[in-house]
């Protein structure tokens with residue numbers, strides 16, 4: 624996207640992203656990567672509970688309804704919440720690469736205000752990969768999936784090992800996650816199928 628900083632421009636040796644053969648088919652809901660995730664978890668009543676769906680290529684769509692709990696100005700979504708929706712959508716792309724990755728840089732443009740009760744329709748795609756660096760872009764529309772662009776973002780995700788979370792997360796939550804068979808299966812799917 625225009626206007627991005629040099630660190631979000633893929634280097635000359637970057638390559639096109641490759642959809643992992645075990646990536647979910649286009650149209651399939653991805654589900655939450657962690658029930659307590661503020662972006663996608665269904666155990667977070669005030670979270671975004673964003674639902675992402677695989678699209679063709681290395682792309683996804685997602686929807687998020689702005690709740691009263693997400694206000695900044697009266698009746699309008701907080702910009703940080705909208706940035707979270709973009710971050711979560713962009714992060715979900717890594718499922719299609721079967722890579723565990725975290726946001727290194729996120730640049731967001733806020734184009735139009737987004738009122739409470741609005742559905743934000745998001746589309747995101749990976750544009751390039753260079754070693755551990757994953758470059759991606761997203762837009763969020765209001766008024767329908769083809770509606771006006773309200774927000775957009777470019778991002779750089781950095782691939783990490785599961786140890787990134789184990790070494791840095793609070794032990795209480797890490798231990799709970801590691802003893803949850805579904806969570807372990809999800810984390811391992813990435814490690815076994817890099």
Ligand SMILES: CCCCCCCCCCCCCCCC(=O)SCCNC(=O)CCNC(=O)[C@H](O)C(C)(C)COP(=O)(O)OP(=O)(O)OC[C@H]1O[C@@H](n2cnc3c(N)ncnc32)[C@H](O)[C@@H]1OP(=O)(O)O
Nearest residue numbers: 630656710711714723725726727728781783788800801810
């Ligand atoms: C039991 C548990 C199961 C868990 C199951 C999995 C769950 C899956 C959860 C996913 C969750 C997603 C949720 C939504 C997405 C978030 O919100 S993620 C949370 C927010 N992000 C973070 O917390 C990341 C914090 N930052 C860090 O930890 C470290 O800075 C990083 C990003 C890992 C990079 O550190 P590093 O590995 O030491 O890498 P480093 O060598 O510094 O950089 C590598 C390359 O990236 C470039 N780079 C790094 N940072 C930047 C930057 N900010 N700007 C530009 N370039 C950068 C470097 O220049 C370098 O480039 P080259 O020299 O290779 O050309």
